[in-house]
Amino acid sequence: MIKLYSFGSSFGVMDPSPFVVKVDAFLKIAGLPFEVIAGADNLKLAPKGKLPFIVNSDAENEVKIADSQAIIEYLTNKHKLSLDDHLSPAQQAQSYLFTKSLDENLYWCLVYSRWILDDTWQVVKASFFGGLPWPIRVIVPSMIQRKVRKNLYGQGLGRHSKEEVLAISDKSFSALSTLLAEQDYFFGEQPSTFDATVYAILCQFISTNCDNEFNAKAKSYSNLVLFCQRIEKLHYS
Numbered sequence: 001m002i003k004l005y006s007f008g009s010s011f012g013v014m015d016p017s018p019f020v021v022k023v024d025a026f027l028k029i030a031g032l033p034f035e036v037i038a039g040a041d042n043l044k045l046a047p048k049g050k051l052p053f054i055v056n057s058d059a060e061n062e063v064k065i066a067d068s069q070a071i072i073e074y075l076t077n078k079h080k081l082s083l084d085d086h087l088s089p090a091q092q093a094q095s096y097l098f099t100k101s102l103d104e105n106l107y108w109c110l111v112y113s114r115w116i117l118d119d120t121w122q123v124v125k126a127s128f129f130g131g132l133p134w135p136i137r138v139i140v141p142s143m144i145q146r147k148v149r150k151n152l153y154g155q156g157l158g159r160h161s162k163e164e165v166l167a168i169s170d171k172s173f174s175a176l177s178t179l180l181a182e183q184d185y186f187f188g189e190q191p192s193t194f195d196a197t198v199y200a201i202l203c204q205f206i207s208t209n210c211d212n213e214f215n216a217k218a219k220s221y222s223n224l225v226l227f228c229q230r231i232e233k234l235h236y237s
C-alpha cells in the first residue's frame with residue numbers, strides 16, 4: 001500500500017503544498033491505489049524535513065521516499081507506469097525542464113503571494129495556525145513568516161517588489177497558456193506526469209478560495225482555468 005504524507009486540505013484544494021498535490025494528482029492519473037495521511041505533524045516524520053513523502057509497503061519491505069520528483073521516478077519504475085510513454089525523448093526532456101521552472105520559480109512566487117502580501121498573509125495565518133492554542137497561535141506564525149521571508153530573500157525572489165513578482169508569475173502563466181493552447185493536456189490528448197505538475201501549482205492560484213492579484217492574474221487565462229476544471233472533474237469531484 002502507498003501512503004502519501006501531506007499537510008491536509010486548505011483554501012479549498014487538496015493540499016496547500018503544490019508538491020503534495022503533484023504526487024496526489026500523479027497517483028490519481030496513474031490509477032494507483034493509495035491513502036493520504038494528513039497533518040502538519042507529518043513534517044516531524046519527513047526524511048528531509050519537507051512534505052511530501054511516501055511510504056510504500058508490501059509483504060516483504062517498507063520504503064520511505066521524500067521529494068515529489070524522486071517519488072514520481074520511484075513509482076514510475078516500481079510499477080512500470082506508462083504515463084509518459086507517448087512523449088518523444090525531446091518532450092520528456094522539456095517536461096523535466098518545465099517542471100523545474102515551476103518548482104523552482106513559480107513556486108516561490110506562490111510563497112511570496114501567501115506569506116508576504118499582507119491581506120493574503122492574514123488568511124494564510126488563520127488557516128495554517130488558527131487551530132493552535134494561545135499564545136503559540138501568536139508567536140509561531142511570525143517566527144515562521146520570518147524564516148520564509150529569509151528563504152525568499154536567499155532564493156532571490158524576495159529581493160523584488162510586489163509588481164515585479166507579479167510580472168514574473170505572469171511570465172509563467174502566459175507561457176503555460178501558450179504551451180497548452182487548445183489542447184486538453186500539455187502534450188496532447190493524453191495526460192502525462194507534466195499535467196500533474198502543472199495542475200498542482202495552478203490549482204493553488206486558480207482553485208483556491210482566497211483572492212489576491214496573483215490569483216486573479218492566473219484566472220485571466222481561460223484555457224488554464226478550463227485545464228484545472230478538467231483535472232478536477234476527473235479526479236477531484
Ligand SMILES: N[C@@H](CCC(=O)N[C@@H](CS)C(=O)NCC(=O)O)C(=O)O
Pocket residue numbers: 016017018019043049050051052066067068069103
Ligand atoms: N523539492 C521538494 C520540495 C518540497 C517542499 O518544499 N515542501 C514544503 C511545502 S511546499 C515544506 O514541506 N516545507 C516545510 C519546511 O520547509 O519546513 C519536493 O519536490 O517535494
